[in-house]
Amino acid sequence: MLSVAKNGGTACCSSPFRYICFMGQYSMGDAIQKFLQNSRIKSDIQAFEIAAIWETLMGKTIAKYTDSIKIINRTLFITTNVAPLKQELNFQKEAIRQRVNEALKSNEIKEVVIQ
Numbered sequence: 001m002l003s004v005a006k007n008g009g010t011a012c013c014s015s016p017f018r019y020i021c022f023m024g025q026y027s028m029g030d031a032i033q034k035f036l037q038n039s040r041i042k043s044d045i046q047a048f049e050i051a052a053i054w055e056t057l058m059g060k061t062i063a064k065y066t067d068s069i070k071i072i073n074r075t076l077f078i079t080t081n082v083a084p085l086k087q088e089l090n091f092q093k094e095a096i097r098q099r100v101n102e103a104l105k106s107n108e109i110k111e112v113v114i115q
Contacts, residue, residue, distance in 0.1 A: 043071035046108060050076070050100055057099050062089070075111045076100060089114045 026034065036042050047069050055063035068079040076097070080086055089096065093112040100109050 046104060047071045049104065053103055057103060058096070071109070074108055075113055076109045077113050077115055079115045086114050 036045065050057075050071075051069050054066060054069065058066075062085065065080050065082045065085050066078060067081060068077075070077040070079075078089060078096070080089070089112075093114070097109050097112050100112075101107050
């Protein structure tokens with residue numbers, strides 16, 4: 001367990017590692033989760049998680065022709081160079097958003113953009 005300090009619910013230091021300045025007993029996993037919640041790399045990690053299960057979520061053909069998956073400001077960007085696939089994905093935006101949020105066990109993704 002990692003023990004860290006808290007100052008009335010606000011950060012007690014101004015270092016880039018403010019997540020360490022909260023009181024309570026955290027397991028290493030909880031401390032890492034806390035760090036990721038406040039980190040710039042959170043969306044990169046989520047995009048990596050989505051890419052890892054993309055074939056399961058969307059099927060083999062769609063996964064094969066998907067060039068990249070990125071998350072920027074709670075928006076999922078899906079890139080493909082196949083025009084018919086772009087059109088199909090545009091029709092499925094809401095279903096994609098729901099599937100991805102369900103897979104991430106959160107409501108992180110607010111919008112889907114097909115590029």
